[in-house]
Amino acid sequence: MKRIAESTVRRLSIYLGFLEDINRRGTTTVSSEQLAKLGGTTSAQVRKDLSLFGSFGKRGLGYSVAELLGRLRQIMGLERRWRVCIIGAGKIGAALAQFEGFAQRGFDVVAVYDSNPARIGEMLGELRIRDVAFLERDAETEKFDIAVLAIPPRGAQKMADRVGRAGIGAILNFVAGQLTAPPKVAMRTVDMAMELEALSFALTNRD
Amino acid sequence: MKRIAESTVRRLSIYLGFLEDINRRGTTTVSSEQLAKLGGTTSAQVRKDLSLFGSFGKRGLGYSVAELLGRLRQIMGLERRWRVCIIGAGKIGAALAQFEGFAQRGFDVVAVYDSNPARIGEMLGELRIRDVAFLERDAETEKFDIAVLAIPPRGAQKMADRVGRAGIGAILNFVAGQLTAPPKVAMRTVDMAMELEALSFALTNRD
DNA sequence: ATAAGTTTGTGAATGATTTCACAAGCGTCA
DNA sequence: TGACGCTTGTGAAATCATTCACAAACTTAT
Numbered sequence: 001m002k003r004i005a006e007s008t009v010r011r012l013s014i015y016l017g018f019l020e021d022i023n024r025r026g027t028t029t030v031s032s033e034q035l036a037k038l039g040g041t042t043s044a045q046v047r048k049d050l051s052l053f054g055s056f057g058k059r060g061l062g063y064s065v066a067e068l069l070g071r072l073r074q075i076m077g078l079e080r081r082w083r084v085c086i087i088g089a090g091k092i093g094a095a096l097a098q099f100e101g102f103a104q105r106g107f108d109v110v111a112v113y114d115s116n117p118a119r120i121g122e123m124l125g126e127l128r129i130r131d132v133a134f135l136e137r138d139a140e141t142e143k144f145d146i147a148v149l150a151i152p153p154r155g156a157q158k159m160a161d162r163v164g165r166a167g168i169g170a171i172l173n174f175v176a177g178q179l180t181a182p183p184k185v186a187m188r189t190v191d192m193a194m195e196l197e198a199l200s201f202a203l204t205n206r207d
Numbered sequence: 208m209k210r211i212a213e214s215t216v217r218r219l220s221i222y223l224g225f226l227e228d229i230n231r232r233g234t235t236t237v238s239s240e241q242l243a244k245l246g247g248t249t250s251a252q253v254r255k256d257l258s259l260f261g262s263f264g265k266r267g268l269g270y271s272v273a274e275l276l277g278r279l280r281q282i283m284g285l286e287r288r289w290r291v292c293i294i295g296a297g298k299i300g301a302a303l304a305q306f307e308g309f310a311q312r313g314f315d316v317v318a319v320y321d322s323n324p325a326r327i328g329e330m331l332g333e334l335r336i337r338d339v340a341f342l343e344r345d346a347e348t349e350k351f352d353i354a355v356l357a358i359p360p361r362g363a364q365k366m367a368d369r370v371g372r373a374g375i376g377a378i379l380n381f382v383a384g385q386l387t388a389p390p391k392v393a394m395r396t397v398d399m400a401m402e403l404e405a406l407s408f409a410l411t412n413r414d
Numbered sequence: 415a416t417a418a419g420t421t422t423g424t425g426a427a428t429g430a431t432t433t434c435a436c437a438a439g440c441g442t443c444a
Numbered sequence: 445t446g447a448c449g450c451t452t453g454t455g456a457a458a459t460c461a462t463t464c465a466c467a468a469a470c471t472t473a474t
Contacts, residue, residue: 004408004412005430005431006405007431007432008431009404009405009408010401010405012408013398013401013404013405014385014401016404017383017384017385018385021384031450031451031452032451032452033451038385039385040387041432042432042433042434043451043452044432044433044434044435044454045431045432045433047451047452047453047454048431048432048433048453048454050452050453051452051453051454055452055453057451057452057453058439058440058441058451058452059438059439059440059441059450059451059452059453060439060440060441060442060449060450060451060452061440061441061450061451061452062450062451062452063452075408075411075412076404076407076408076411077407077408077410077411077412078404078407082403082407082410084403091301091302091305091306092302092306094298094302095298095299095301095302096399098298099298099299099399101383101399101400102399102400102403104400105400105403105404106407107400107403107407145410146403146406146410169410169413170406170409170410172399172402172403172406176224176308177224178221178224178225178245178246178247180247186406186409186410186413188402188405188406190397190399190402191220192303192306192308192309192379192397193308193309193311193312193314194217194220194221195379195395195397196289196291196309196312196314196353196379197216197220197223197283197285197312198213198216198217198220198395199353199377199378199379199393199395200283200284200285200289200313200314201211201216201219201282201283201284202377202393203284203289203352203353203376203377203393204282204283204284205211205282205284206376206393212460212461214461215461238420238421238422239421239422240421248462249462249463249464250421250422251424251462251463251464251465252461252462252463254421254422254423254424255423255424255461255462255463257422257423258422258423258424262422262423264421264422264423265421265422265469265470265471266420266421266422266423266468266469266470266471267419267420267421267422267469267470267471267472268420268421268422268469268470268471269420269421269422270422
């Protein structure tokens with residue numbers, strides 16, 4: 001299959017969210033125009049995005065909500081649940097560990113790690129904070145799919161490399177600053193300071 | 208000035224981070240090639256990005272770290288500090304309120320709001336949680352520049368609109384689902400579930 | 415003072431993404 | 445059935461972003 005642009009993936013995710021809404025409302029059919037309105041894009045864009053994966057619509061009618069929902073889930077790999085471990089039980093890590101939004105969307109947080117002896121053993125919601133020394137051992141038996149990195153920048157690259165060597169295929173990175181994805185590992189970075197800087201830029205350079 | 212692409216702004220933010228590092232190390236000069244290596248891009252890209260705002264380099268030598276740092280801060284609007292209020296003192300909002308990364312980069316969290324009477328009045332670090340009913344009144348006197356939205360999706364659009372009417376010029380949105388920026392308000396959305404979905408896609412469709 | 419070695423700034427070329435525009439397919443209604 | 449109205453799927457065109465490539469400008473060495 002041809003390479004799919006990151007912007008396309010983001011939009012698919014958006015469409016998926018709308019379809020879940022629409023489906024809950026009981027509507028059975030939706031047009032590219034309606035999806036476009038909801039997502040702030042154009043109907044041509046919606047159709048192009050979907051056409052990368054096949055022809056799911058009916059001319060004159062639109063898309064079957066149920067079918068498109070299924071297809072998108074399939075395309076996005078959301079027909080299964082994913083096992084997520086969180087590395088770093090600080091403020092951000094702890095908040096993420098208890099964030100309900102993850103489970104709702106198919107991502108189960110199954111382990112939380114920290115390196116601080118004072119925190120290891122504490123409970124965080126349902127989960128007991130584990131010693132990150134056991135990461136590799138646990139990854140072996142518990143088959144984590146995704147690691148969320150929420151630790152201080154110091155040592156973050158080393159930890160990312162450990163994640164890669166432990167056979168975990170993806171990283172969601174909350175560490176600010178440069179971090180290179182280990183080989184064969186998919187990584188997405190959420191840099192909140194960078195988002196604020198983008199707002200600062202927008203506020204400063206608005207006409 | 209011509210419109211600057213979002214991708215460019217993101218890179219400027221990255222360069223800025225590197226320059227701060229480099230400056231701390233005492234290096235006085237840097238080439239586009241070095242910046243490119245650090246940021247995982249090309250030297251031509253770096254020069255193009257910078258050339259959108261002027262000619263800051265010296266041929267044969269590169270850029271003065273101190274000067275480029277100053278210029279970038281100026282371009283990004285980071286010569287001043289920004290006043291940030293956080294709306295929603297749940298898990299995410301509380302974590303953000305105590306996130307040191309913001310202050311380090313020039314963003315001062317000066318107020319936290321919630322609508323839950325049980326939480327109003329509690330301390331969150333240095334800040335007392337205020338009743339969101341006072342948002343507009345406070346915005347008047349305290350001149351918030353940016354509102355961080357960390358509330359449940361229900362009612363989020365209404366809250367965003369209130370932020371806009373209160374004269375706050377920018378929103379950093381952590382609410383999942385569709386949210387339209389009020390008129391004249393710059394908005395950036397951080398959707399963690401969407402990031403995880405992108406990883407799910409990558410894991411599912413890797414070759 | 416000149417030559418050799420760097421590195422910038424920028425048009426031109428390429429590549430990627432979005433938008434346009436329309437033929438073709440489908441449902442509805444008379 | 446046939447005509448009409450709607451909506452898809454998709455090449456072609458337009459727009460946007462990145463990379464190439466090189467003259468010009470600077471430093472350093474001799």
